[in-house]
Amino acid sequence: MKKRDAIRWLGFTTASGMSGLPGRIVRALKRFGAAWGLPDLNTRLSVEFSIRMRRSLGTARVRRSSIRLNQLLKKPENRRLLQETLCHEAAHVAAVLLHGHRVKPHGPQWRQLVAKAGFPARTRIDPKVVGGHVPAPNRQRKRYRYFCPACNRSCYKSVRASHYRCAACLSSGRSGKFIVSLVTEKAAA
Ligand SMILES: [Zn+2]
Numbered sequence: 043m044k045k046r047d048a049i050r051w052l053g054f055t056t057a058s059g060m061s062g063l064p065g066r067i068v069r070a071l072k073r074f075g076a077a078w079g080l081p082d083l084n085t086r087l088s089v090e091f092s093i094r095m096r097r098s099l100g101t102a103r104v105r106r107s108s109i110r111l112n113q114l115l116k117k118p119e120n121r122r123l124l125q126e127t128l129c130h131e132a133a134h135v136a137a138v139l140l141h142g143h144r145v146k147p148h149g150p151q152w153r154q155l156v157a158k159a160g161f162p163a164r165t166r167i168d169p170k171v172v173g174g175h176v177p178a179p180n181r182q183r184k185r186y187r188y189f190c191p192a193c194n195r196s197c198y199k200s201v202r203a204s205h206y207r208c209a210a211c212l213s214s215g216r217s218g219k220f221i222v223s224l225v226t227e228k229a230a231a
């Protein structure tokens with residue numbers, strides 16, 4: 043069912059010559075193809091948006107000549123990022139078309155293609171610059187040190203609570219009150 047010379051757009055199949063976002067994708071691929079000596083590049087690729095993509099902006103399946111893009115790239119504020127991601131992924135496909143399957147994913151041939159298209163050959167991006175990105179929950183949680191000044195024992199918990207008491211001191215009739223302090227708080231990656 044999959045047409046190779048088409049952009050799949052939210053379940054629709056659209057021909058080239060479209061306006062709007064699919065049109066911008068087709069035009070960008072034509073531009074990259076012209077820069078890379080692959081004038082028919084846009085007809086050899088299929089592009090689709092994925093709603094499940096979380097940890098990357100795009101992926102390329104080189105053998106199928108298919109590109110998947112994070113749906114966040116549909117947002118108007120990510121217009122430039124859409125172009126860069128499209129270039130990044132199209133360059134993976136183009137590198138193989140031009141140099142064969144032994145080419146390394148982010149190797150010199152790939153970098154050269156990305157540079158030729160006028161983009162930085164980068165493989166990571168700060169999630170903060172991606173419009174609409176909801177950061178994944180922080181893996182490194184806050185840690186609080188509960189220090190008992192009466193017996194000098196301490197323990198660590200991920201929550202701050204004022205009702206915790208030192209069990210050893212409490213059982214020997216003391217208040218068991220802790221001094222609580224935050225020990226680690228790692229910024230989101
Ligand atoms: Zn890549």
Ligand SMILES: [Zn+2]
Nearest residue numbers: 190193208211
């Ligand atoms: Zn104690």
